[in-house]
Each structure stands twice: as C-alpha cells, then as structure tokens.
Amino acid sequence: MGFVDKSQARRPPAKARRNWALVAWAMAVVVLLAVAGCAAIPTGGPVGKSDAVGPRDNSVNIGFEQFSPVDGASAESIVGGFVDSGTGIKDDFQVARQYLTQGLAQSWAPDQRTLVYKNTVTVSPGRAKNTFELTFDVVATVDASGVLTPAKEGASEILSMKVVQVDGQWRISEAPDGVMLTEANFQNLYSAVSIYFYDPTYTYGVPDVRWLAGRSSRTTTAIVKAMLGGPAPYLKGAVVSAFPNGIALERDSVPVNNNGLAKVGLTAQPLLETSVKQRQQMHAQLLVTLQKSLNTVTGVQFLADDREVDMGGAADSVAPMIIDNAVPSTQVALAKNELVTFDGTKISPVPKMASVAALIPSVPAMSYSGQNFAFRSGVGDQIYSVVPGAKPVLAISGVQLTPPSFAPDGWLWSAAGDGSGMVVAINPNDDGKLGDPVVLTVPWLVGQEVTTLRISRDGTRALVLSRANGTSRASLTGIFKTGEVPKGLTEPLSLTHTGAPTLGVWEGETGVAVMAPSGTEPVSIQLLDLMREPAFMDELPSLQWLSAGSGSRNIKAQTKTELYSNVGNNWELVAKDLKQASFAG
Numbered sequence: 001m002g003f004v005d006k007s008q009a010r011r012p013p014a015k016a017r018r019n020w021a022l023v024a025w026a027m028a029v030v031v032l033l034a035v036a037g038c039a040a041i042p043t044g045g046p047v048g049k050s051d052a053v054g055p056r057d058n059s060v061n062i063g064f065e066q067f068s069p070v071d072g073a074s075a076e077s078i079v080g081g082f083v084d085s086g087t088g089i090k091d092d093f094q095v096a097r098q099y100l101t102q103g104l105a106q107s108w109a110p111d112q113r114t115l116v117y118k119n120t121v122t123v124s125p126g127r128a129k130n131t132f133e134l135t136f137d138v139v140a141t142v143d144a145s146g147v148l149t150p151a152k153e154g155a156s157e158i159l160s161m162k163v164v165q166v167d168g169q170w171r172i173s174e175a176p177d178g179v180m181l182t183e184a185n186f187q188n189l190y191s192a193v194s195i196y197f198y199d200p201t202y203t204y205g206v207p208d209v210r211w212l213a214g215r216s217s218r219t220t221t222a223i224v225k226a227m228l229g230g231p232a233p234y235l236k237g238a239v240v241s242a243f244p245n246g247i248a249l250e251r252d253s254v255p256v257n258n259n260g261l262a263k264v265g266l267t268a269q270p271l272l273e274t275s276v277k278q279r280q281q282m283h284a285q286l287l288v289t290l291q292k293s294l295n296t297v298t299g300v301q302f303l304a305d306d307r308e309v310d311m312g313g314a315a316d317s318v319a320p321m322i323i324d325n326a327v328p329s330t331q332v333a334l335a336k337n338e339l340v341t342f343d344g345t346k347i348s349p350v351p352k353m354a355s356v357a358a359l360i361p362s363v364p365a366m367s368y369s370g371q372n373f374a375f376r377s378g379v380g381d382q383i384y385s386v387v388p389g390a391k392p393v394l395a396i397s398g399v400q401l402t403p404p405s406f407a408p409d410g411w412l413w414s415a416a417g418d419g420s421g422m423v424v425a426i427n428p429n430d431d432g433k434l435g436d437p438v439v440l441t442v443p444w445l446v447g448q449e450v451t452t453l454r455i456s457r458d459g460t461r462a463l464v465l466s467r468a469n470g471t472s473r474a475s476l477t478g479i480f481k482t483g484e485v486p487k488g489l490t491e492p493l494s495l496t497h498t499g500a501p502t503l504g505v506w507e508g509e510t511g512v513a514v515m516a517p518s519g520t521e522p523v524s525i526q527l528l529d530l531m532r533e534p535a536f537m538d539e540l541p542s543l544q545w546l547s548a549g550s551g552s553r554n555i556k557a558q559t560k561t562e563l564y565s566n567v568g569n570n571w572e573l574v575a576k577d578l579k580q581a582s583f584a585g
Contacts (some may be wrong), residue, residue, distance in 0.1 A: 064087035067084070083123075135158050198321065208231050262300050266302060284318055284319075334579040342563070347575065374404040387428070395434055400449070420441070462489065497526060503546060523539060
C-alpha cells in the first residue's frame, strides 16, 4: 500500500503507539527474518547488584555502543553486560559472546527465537545457585523460521541464565537460544521487505512481509534465503514459489556486482532439473522482490557450480509478475435504490442495467472487469448478481451475509454472520449465468459473527472482521484453491487493532483500512499496514461506509448520503445523494 502521508493521517493514540510494532507485524504475519541471523539481545540500563534488581532503564542506545566485560565484574554485572551488548547485529554479536563461556559462545544461536518485549526487564537471583531470572512483558514471539506470533495481553515470560567462573572471571554458561528486542530498538534496527510469491495461476505477486535488521551487503543474501525458505504459515497452500523444494544457496552469499547484477549460486542438481520456463518464473519472482526492496539490484543471474545456466531466449520469456494490482478509478454506488457509477465527478446510470429497486439493494460491489455487479438484498440474507441487459439473479443465500466481494478472477464471495463458519464463493459469467456455488465451512470462524470478508487484489488472501463474546477479531487468511475453485481458508493471522471495527477494505497490497460505523459519533478510519506504523485518518461524524482505491490517498469516507475524499489534511465533500460507493473488489 502507498505511503501514509502525514498530511492525510495522524498517529494513533498513545496506547496504540506503544504497541505499533505489534500492530504492523501482526497484520500480515508480520515476520522477522531470523533466517538471516539478524536479531538483537536485551538492551537498556545496568542490571545492578542487589538481590532483587529493580526495573531497568528502557531507553534506546542510539549509538548502539557496546562494552566488553570488565575484569573482576560481579556475576550480576556480567548478566547486565550481556544484556547491554545486544545491539551488535552487524558483527554477529561478537561483544555479546565475550560474556559467555567459550563453549556457549560457539553454540549460542541468536536466530532460534526473538522475544519482543515492552516496558521493563527485572533481573533477580534464581532458585539454584549462580542462576538469574529475567522477567518481562512479551509483545510477540518470533520462532526459528522468522514467524511472529502476537502475545496475549498481559503475557509475561521468565528467562533463566547460569554463571560460572572461568579463570577467576564470571561468565554465562547457560542461556536459552534466541534473543530479546525492545519495541523501540526494533524501530531503530529493522526495516520491512516484501518477499513475493506467486498466486496459483502464476499471474500475481503476493507479498510476504519480513523485517530485516538494517541495510548491509548481507541484505541481498537474507532476502534470497527467505524466499527459498518458503512463505509464512498463513500463506502456505495459498501461494506458490517457482523455486523447487529443497533448492538452496551453494554458499551463504549473494554478491551484487558494480552493475547491479545479483549472482545467485544455487545447488546444481535441483537447479539444472528445472525447465527453462520454471527458471524464467524463478527469475521473475526473485527480480521483482529484489528490485522492490533494494535500489542496488538491476538484474539476477542464476549459477550452478559457478556457471551460468540456460535461461532460453526471448521466446521463452514469461510475463512479469503483477504486483499491487491496480483498481479501476470508477466506483459502483446506489442512488435512489438503483445501481450507478461514480468516476470522481459524475454520477451515471449503468448502461442497460435493469432496475433493482424492488430488491431493496445495499452494499453494492463491482468486478474488476466492470461487467459484473452484486448487492445484498433486503434484510441481508440474500446476495444478487446482475449484469447489464439481464435480470438480477440470486447468487448467495445465508444469514447476515457480509457485503459481497469480487476477486480479480471474477469469483464472488460472502460469509455468513450467524456463527456457522459458512463462506460461499460463486463464479458469475459475463452473460449473467452462475456456476455452482462453493460452500466452505471454516473451523476458525465457527462461533464468530463475521461482518467483513474482503478478497485481496491478488485474489489469494482475505481480510476477515468478526466478533464473539464481546471480543472483536481482525484476521488475514490465505485462500486454498484447486485450479480456480476455492477449497478453504488457511489458519489466520490475527491482527492487532484499536476498538471494534466491523467494516474493512484492502487499500493496497500490504494494507487495509477498517472502521466501526456510527450514525451519531465521530469515526476515525484506521490504516493498518504490514510495512509501516499504523495511522488514523481524521475523524468525521456519522461515518457509515468506506471504500479504497489504490493507496491511502484514495480512501473515501461516507455518511448516509455524502461521499468524502481526503485532500491534504481535510475531508472534502465530493458527492451527495450517493450511497455506499465501492471500488472494484
């Protein structure tokens, strides 16, 4: 999604800002690139020397200066020094390893787990002799594959360390693999990168956001290793990689020459067993990823045993991966209970469109082709599909159906809001005829009152907003398919959000906009992006609907009968007597 311009959006309230990293990570998986060996260990003020040390200063060491162990330092000081030397990501924590015994310094694996924490860390003596316990509030946990799992509110964790004397000096002899990182230091040390995988048709690129530590000569290598490691869990089965299973780098390095050519040496046998077409797809997948992430890469060359592989000729080239699929600028809307279009300045009837007023339409949707339309009818238990020149056709029936959503391939989706876990997809043809509906029962939606199901612009993911027992839930899920036919939804990634939003739309490839409608109170639209800090747009009274084109600058806010566009730092009225305008999708 596009950059959130500060003139258009404001920072979240203080409580939300304290957890901004979790909000950003949890929206998509948010993922740290542990496979790159990039992480950080605890940082902050001194641990102290009392029996039960008080909370540490959590301020950020901007210079990330590190200090080696001091001769004669107490055991507590060694633990504290290990904590405070943890920003040494550039040299693989060489200073931090000096606080460990020789054996532990060699075996300690900082990339096995990353604990993201907030507030303070308390260090106190453990139950066993020469042991210490570190207690802290956990924001998220990152596993060895780099996948982040948000912690429950109020979750805490205790880490234990043991010290021994080596040549008269205290050193840490036992410590868990993995590292700790404050939210503040994460902001200073890490940046987001999208690793692109294909949708099952090898048409669209699906972003899998990872967080890399800094920018260095190792970044290219880290990106390639992440791609070869496959997608995040919530995308597994929903996306595909052109790279064959088991293929790996021949050496732990991807050099980029002065001309910007990345030379990628891969294990020879699996690389040579691929077809020219597959290598072309591998090339397209990796090139778009590197060029989107780095400004130093202009090309990619695959090597097997240090020799360039055959990539075929011009006739063998494949279509470029489509990323950030563009949305047409025209919206569909309702005016006087009829379907109309709005191009930003003019409201027009849909040519040859039959009257739908008798069906009491609401929440209209339009396909990317602009040839198919849909709307919810009456009390919301039926969705009709309609094309110009034909009568509306009942497409989906269910209880409390979510607003209809079109995928780029033309499939029409909705979910039941009655807690049944039912999700329905159907493929309407351009002539108005409908294929057979696909009815899915999604286990993790059973018991949830679903209010939004929106298909992403690559057709591979869905935004789901739901609630149960007074708790609001926002999720991203992948879509399983066999050919073009949907077969299920993946286990979701839960998104941290503020309030209880019930309406949401995609506004880019990595971002969504969500809100809780109100007929009387001011409402602020939340912008949640996998790649940057979340933001809140300026409030408007009585917002009841929203839509989004390409990027945050194209978010539209709607009251019952008025449509607003955000211009500069103000909402500007652009249309009246228009209801529930929606971009394609």
